[in-house]
Every structure is written in C-alpha cells, then in structure tokens.
Amino acid sequence: MNITLPDKSIRDLPKGSTGLDLAESIGPGLAKAAIAVVVNGIQKDLSDPINEDSNVSIITISSDEGLEIMRHTLTAQVLARAVQNLFPGTKLAIGPTINNGFYYDFESKKTISNDDLEKIEIEMRKIISTDSDIKKRLHSKQDALKIFSEKDETYKEIIINEADQDDNFQLYYQDNDEFVDLCRGPHLPNLKHIGAFKLTKVAGAYWKGDAKNKMLTRVYGTAWKNEKDLKKHLIAIEEAEKRDHRKIGKEMSLFHFQEEAPGMVFWHPRGWAIYKNLESFVRNRLEKFDYQEIKTPQVVDRKLWEASGHWDKYRENMFITEIDEEHANDKRTNALKPMNCPCHVQVYNHGLKSYRDLPVRLAEFGSCHRYEASGTLHGLMRVRGFTQDDGHIFCTESQIENETKLFIELLSGMYKDLGFDNFDIKLSTRPEVRVGSDEVWDKAEKALENAIQKLELPFEIVEGEGAFYGPKLDFVLTDAIGREWQCGTFQADFNLPDRLEAEYVGEDGSKHRPVMIHRAVLGSFERFIGILIENYSGKLPLWLAPEQVAIATIISEVDDYASEIEEELKSINIKVIKDLRNEKIGYKVREHSAAKVPIILALGAREKESRTVSVRRIGSNNTETKSLNDFIAEIKVEAKSPSS
RNA sequence: GCUCAUAUAGCUCAGCGGUAGAGCACUUGCUUGGUAAGUAAGAGGUCACCGGUUCAAGUCCGGUUAUGAGCUCCA
Numbered sequence: 001m002n003i004t005l006p007d008k009s010i011r012d013l014p015k016g017s018t019g020l021d022l023a024e025s026i027g028p029g030l031a032k033a034a035i036a037v038v039v040n041g042i043q044k045d046l047s048d049p050i051n052e053d054s055n056v057s058i059i060t061i062s063s064d065e066g067l068e069i070m071r072h073t074l075t076a077q078v079l080a081r082a083v084q085n086l087f088p089g090t091k092l093a094i095g096p097t098i099n100n101g102f103y104y105d106f107e108s109k110k111t112i113s114n115d116d117l118e119k120i121e122i123e124m125r126k127i128i129s130t131d132s133d134i135k136k137r138l139h140s141k142q143d144a145l146k147i148f149s150e151k152d153e154t155y156k157e158i159i160i161n162e163a164d165q166d167d168n169f170q171l172y173y174q175d176n177d178e179f180v181d182l183c184r185g186p187h188l189p190n191l192k193h194i195g196a197f198k199l200t201k202v203a204g205a206y207w208k209g210d211a212k213n214k215m216l217t218r219v220y221g222t223a224w225k226n227e228k229d230l231k232k233h234l235i236a237i238e239e240a241e242k243r244d245h246r247k248i249g250k251e252m253s254l255f256h257f258q259e260e261a262p263g264m265v266f267w268h269p270r271g272w273a274i275y276k277n278l279e280s281f282v283r284n285r286l287e288k289f290d291y292q293e294i295k296t297p298q299v300v301d302r303k304l305w306e307a308s309g310h311w312d313k314y315r316e317n318m319f320i321t322e323i324d325e326e327h328a329n330d331k332r333t334n335a336l337k338p339m340n341c342p343c344h345v346q347v348y349n350h351g352l353k354s355y356r357d358l359p360v361r362l363a364e365f366g367s368c369h370r371y372e373a374s375g376t377l378h379g380l381m382r383v384r385g386f387t388q389d390d391g392h393i394f395c396t397e398s399q400i401e402n403e404t405k406l407f408i409e410l411l412s413g414m415y416k417d418l419g420f421d422n423f424d425i426k427l428s429t430r431p432e433v434r435v436g437s438d439e440v441w442d443k444a445e446k447a448l449e450n451a452i453q454k455l456e457l458p459f460e461i462v463e464g465e466g467a468f469y470g471p472k473l474d475f476v477l478t479d480a481i482g483r484e485w486q487c488g489t490f491q492a493d494f495n496l497p498d499r500l501e502a503e504y505v506g507e508d509g510s511k512h513r514p515v516m517i518h519r520a521v522l523g524s525f526e527r528f529i530g531i532l533i534e535n536y537s538g539k540l541p542l543w544l545a546p547e548q549v550a551i552a553t554i555i556s557e558v559d560d561y562a563s564e565i566e567e568e569l570k571s572i573n574i575k576v577i578k579d580l581r582n583e584k585i586g587y588k589v590r591e592h593s594a595a596k597v598p599i600i601l602a603l604g605a606r607e608k609e610s611r612t613v614s615v616r617r618i619g620s621n622n623t624e625t626k627s628l629n630d631f632i633a634e635i636k637v638e639a640k641s642p643s644s
Numbered sequence: 645g646c647u648c649a650u651a652u653a654g655c656u657c658a659g660c661g662g663u664a665g666a667g668c669a670c671u672u673g674c675u676u677g678g679u680a681a682g683u684a685a686g687a688g689g690u691c692a693c694c695g696g697u698u699c700a701a702g703u704c705c706g707g708u709u710a711u712g713a714g715c716u717c718c719a
Contacts, residue, residue, distance in 0.1 A: 203714030204647025211716040555676045590680035
C-alpha cells in the first residue's frame with residue numbers, strides 16, 4: 001500500500017504496517033521521537049496498523065498535537081496511577097487535557113488537598129522512571145464492563161454504558177497490567193517521552209459538570225516538552241498574578257471590600273477618581289452619539305418585575321426589600337433593580353412616540369444589584385452591586401442595521417482610546433427556545449450581520465447562543481498579556497417592548513411595537529476598572545490616573561517654588577501631590593513610583609534657579625529637565641481626556 | 645450554591661496548648677540629603693465571630709461569616 005507523507009512523498013509499505021514501521025522506514029531518529037500518527041486526519045496510536053493507502057503524518061512532542069498527547073498520557077496514565085497507588089480505592093472519572101495542561105477528576109475517600117500534590121508528583125516521577133511501555137487492547141462492551149466493575153470503577157462503567165459503540169473499547173495498560181484505563185487515545189508509546197510537568201492545584205468539580213451531581217476532586221497540572229518551557233509558563237503565571245487588580249487595588253488604596261457588604265465596592269478617593277474619569281469619558285462619547293442620559297429608581301415594586309418577566313425567572317438572584325410592618329402602612333414588596341431595561345421602557349412610554357422620534361436612545365449609568373452566588377464573587381470582576389454603562393435604543397426593524405453600525409463605531413473608538421486596539425465580535429443566533437417569528441429573526445440576524453460586514457470587520461457566528469428574545473453581538477477585547485474579556489454587548493429584543501407595551505405611531509397612523517436594543521460598551525464600571533488595572537498593571541494613562549503629578553522637593557529652600565508649580569498645575573486641572581516632607585529624594589521617588597503616579601517632578605536648587613523641572617515618568621529610570629513653561633504646555637495636552 | 649483551603653498590627657507574614665512577634669507603614673527626635681528604602685526612639689492587637697475540650701486555647705474540635713482556588717451560574 002502507498003503511504004503519502006505531508007511533503008507529498010510516497011512510501012510503499014506492506015499492508016498492516018504500523019506508524020512505528022513507517023517512522024523506522026524514514027529514519028531511526030524519527031522512530032525514536034515518534035509518539036503517534038495522524039492517518040487521514042485522525043490521530044492514531046503508533047502501534048495501530050494501517051490497512052490501506054493513506055495520508056499519514058508522524059507526530060512528535062515538538063508539535064502542538066504531540067504536546068497534547070503527552071499531557072493526555074501524563075494525566076490518564078501517570079497522574080491517575082499515582083493517585084491510585086497512594087490512595088487505594090480512589091475511583092477514576094475523567095482526565096482530559098486543557099490549555100497548557102491537564103486535569104483528572106477522582107472520587108476518593110481520602111480528601112486530597114494541596115499539601116498532597118508534592119507527594120503525588122514524587123509518585124508520578126517514580127512511575128515515569130520505570131520507562132514503561134503503554135499497550136493497548138480492544139475489548140467488547142461486555143468485557144470492558146466486567147474489567148471495570150471488578151475494579152469498582154463506577155464512573156468508567158457509566159462512560160462505557162453510555163457509549164453508542166458495542167466493541168472496540170480501548171483499554172490502555174502499562175507493563176505490569178496492574179493499572180488500566182479506558183481511553184479514546186492515542187497515548188505515548190512509552191512513558192519516557194514525558195517532558196516537564198508540575199501539579200498546580202486541586203479543586204472540586206461536579207461529575208459531568210452538573211451541579212446536581214456528586215462533587216469530585218480535580219487535580220490540575222501543567223506540562224511542557226522541556227523544563228525551559230515549563231519555567232516560561234510558570235513565570236507568565238507569576239506575572240499575571242502581579243497585576244491582579246485586588247492586589248494593586250490594595251497597594252494603591254483604590255477600594256476595599258468588607259464582610260458587611262460582600263460583593264459591594266467601597267471606593268476610596270483614588271479609586272473613585274479613576275471611576276469619575278472613566279464615567280465622564282463615557283458620558284462625553286454618549287453625547288456625541290446622540291444618547292439622552294436618564295436616571296431611574298433603585299427600588300421598584302415587584303409588579304414591574306412581574307410584568308417584565310424577571311420576577312418569574314430571576315427572583316432568586318434579586319435583592320428583595322420589604323418594609324417593616326410596624327413602621328409602615330404600605331407593605332409592598334420591592335426589589336432592587338437587577339437591570340435597567342424595564343425602567344427605561346417606562347421612560348420611553350411616557351408620552352406618545354411617533355415614528356419620527358425613532359430611534360430613541362436612552363442611556364443610564366445604572367446601578368444594579370444582583371444576588372450572585374457567594375462562590376462566584378471575585379474582586380471587582382464579579383460583584384453584587386455594580387453600575388452599567390447601559391443604554392437602550394428603541395427603533396424600527398429597518399433601523400437595526402444602522403444602529404448596529406453606529407454602535408460598533410462608538411465602541412471601537414472607546415476601546416481604542418482606552419488602550420485596547422483589538423477586539424473580536426461574536427454574533428449569536430436564534431436559540432431553540434425563543435420568542436418572535438422566524439421572519440423577524442431572519443431580518444434581525446441579517447441586520448446585525450450586514451452592519452458588521454459593511455464595516456469590514458471580522459466576526460464569528462455562534463449558532464443558537466442568542467438570548468430567547470433576540471440575536472446579539474458580544475464584543476471581546478484582548479488585554480496587554482493576551483487575555484480575553486467580554487465587555488461590550490448589543491442585543492436586539494422583541495420580547496420586552498411587547499410585555500411592557502412600548503409603542504409608536506407609524507406613518508400609517510396606527511400603533512406599532514418598536515424593537516428594543518440593549519447595549520453596553522464597558523459592561524460594568526467596576527469590572528472594567530478591574531480590567532484596566534490589570535491591563536496597565538496599575539500604571540494608568542495620564543488622563544485616567546487618580547493622581548497625575550507628584551512634586552517632590554530635594555531641599556526645603558525650594559518649598560515655595562513647589563507651591564507655585566502646584567498652583568499652576570491645579571489651575572489647569574491637573575491632580576497634584578505636593579511632597580515637602582523631610583525625606584531624601586530617593587525615598588520620595590520610591591514612594592510615588594510605588595503608588596504609580598505617572599509623573600514625578602524633582603525640585604532642587606538648580607531647578608528653582610533656572611525655573612525648570614526635572615521630570616521622571618513611571619516605568620522609566622531616566623529623568624529629563626525642561627523649562628516649567630514647556631512642561632505645563634506639554635502636560636496640558638497630554639492630560640486631556642480623549643473624549644474631550 | 646458546592647469542594648478544598650485560609651482568617652494574627654494599616655500592609656506582608658511568623659508563632660501551632662503556658663503572659664502576643666518581625667519587616668514595612670505610622671508618630672516623634674536628629675538629619676536639607678539630587679532620582680526606588682538616612683537614622684534613633686515610640687506607639688500600635690478582644691489573634692474574624694459564636695460555642696466546645698482543657699487547670700490553661702491565635703494554637704485542638706464544631707458552627708457561622710468573609711476571602712482564595714476551582715466547579716456550577718451570570719437576565
């Protein structure tokens with residue numbers, strides 16, 4: 001039979017040759033490095049026979065595919081075996097690979113904790129050092145079930161029973177046959193191909209990812225082809241931890257949380273300064289795009305939530321308020337608003353609207369409260385009290401396309417000015433369960449798609465992931481270290497205008513339902529500020545920084561000069577810290593650098609004499625001396641918000 | 645919400661049955677020093693909360709709350 005290699009060369013091998021035979025026919029080096037093959041696009045074990053003319057490529061650990069196979073073998077054959085060696089009676093569930101590593105889910109009588117990881121690693125290295133071959137046998141369903149039921153591997157039995165095949169269940173063994181695991185494969189032919197690895201954490205995980213099921217113990221690890229790559233990865237994780245907004249927020253005293261209000265931010269002066277800078281940036285942009293800003297109530301009677309449908313669906317996530325009976329006649333049940341849209345419809349409904357008024361664009365910095373499950377709270381990223389840069393557009397179906405286009409223009413400009421040049425767009429289409437006719441969905445999906453295409457932007461379609469009330473666009477930005485954050489959203493809604501009876505008078509003189517579009521660019525201010533802090537490692541651009549210039553004196557004779565500069569900077573709205581303390585300049589520089597003040601001016605006798613300033617910028621160890629007038633002119637321009 | 649872990653000074657952490665510790669920060673004295681820590685002294689704590697074991701509990705046990713890592717969830 002003829003085997004076609006990726007370089008199009010053809011080799012003639014006897015029928016039934018294995019991947020290993022093929023590799024050997026090419027060269028001994030490759031035979032040694034080979035770990036698996038891809039036959040006609042499907043990954044196979046090196047020992048699998050090839051029975052017909054095929055396109056075959058050989059996988060080594062240097063490729064992404066090879067690395068994944070190695071991680072897979074490491075978890076399924078080594079980690080699983082090590083845990084069973086150490087903790088007999090542990091049952092195996094599943095052990096897949098993930099980005100940069102792998103995990104395995106176990107059910108064990110012994111609670112496995114982080115302290116056990118080192119012990120498990122040692123056991124794993126012991127197993128690897130045996131250089132065992134990994135062998136595969138195929139079993140019928142019945143045989144496979146028998147093998148695992150004897151071992152009391154409940155989860156493997158479930159997997160086999162739920163599989164649609166009747167035979168060819170792949171079981172992998174190591175040398176002595178003591179350890180067996182069911183696996184789709186392929187695996188390394190021998191444990192000596194395993195590279196560098198480290199177990200990273202243990203955590204609970206539900207069987208099959210369903211909260212109704214039993215909680216299993218999941219052990220996570222990371223694995224690479226060599227020590228160098230492993231180290232690189234561990235350093236990258238450390239770097240990411242250094243920019244954790246909770247850590248930086250504490251260091252810079254931006255905000256805090258406390259027990260009495262879990263998930264609600266106590267903003268400190270400096271953190272709130274950032275918030276205000278961001279808010280006024282957004283406000284200016286919204287005005288430019290013809291939004292009208294409104295403000296609606298925090299506490300609203302349940303009747304409105306019943307009408308909007310939220311009471312039925314999301315009540316368990318709402319903060320409900322009841323008035324103490326002793327103190328009020330009015331015992332109505334209210335809820336803190338979990339979202340702004342029902343209130344926005346109330347504003348829209350006030351006064352008769354004509355088709356000439358559309359589109360109506362209402363915006364609100366809407367404070368919302370949602371009772372999020374306690375385990376999901378996470379710094380500023382996931383909170384219970386937050387403020388959306390929310391907005392709702394009431395328009396006709398035929399206006400959706402243009403509104404989409406305008407929104408993307410608004411959003412891309414804002415992201416760019418905030419320092420995010422790249423973002424992806426995801427278009428989510430109709431889900432199985434939905435409201436509205438197919439005809440309307442066709443039009444709405446088409447409108448969103450057309451708008452993106454006219455702007456010549458790439459996008460991805462996510463089938464069936466739209467909300468039940470309409471299709472949506474999600475905007476995902478990429479931060480400085482390559483992490484993705486979904487922030488912006490644009491959702492057409494055919495449901496709420498109906499439920500809350502929004503109307504406009506059409507050209508024909510009769511009443512029609514407008515389409516409502518829910519949209520946000522940042523998502524929530526809290527979360528977005530968290531993202532900004534992590535993106536910039538706290539070193540925010542001058543216009544967003546809570547304190548912009550620190551004036552640090554070297555000798556007390558220049559205090560008056562420092563005060564003069566302070567006054568001048570304040571007069572052009574620059575936020576200044578004047579540091580006249582009896583400390584050395586090195587001490588002052590260190591302190592203000594740690595506080596991430598963008599600009600430090602050091603003033604000594606020379607500067608006062610020549611009316612200059614010595615400028616030191618955050619992130620740089622160089623200083624630059626320039627005339628006070630030049631500095632003022634420069635900073636005046638630089639500190640301007642990009643929205644002004 | 646679930647699993648596991650953690651909770652000691654403003655911050656970072658040590659202490660693990662026998663009178664609460666360190667570094668930094670803070671206050672005061674000396675020091676006017678040229679770009680990431682001058683120097684000395686002082687002050688600062690119901691050891692998260694509630695209960696239990698013990699002659700004796702930050703220390704051991706149980707519960708509560710919060711936080712962390714995952715899981716589930718996110719209108």
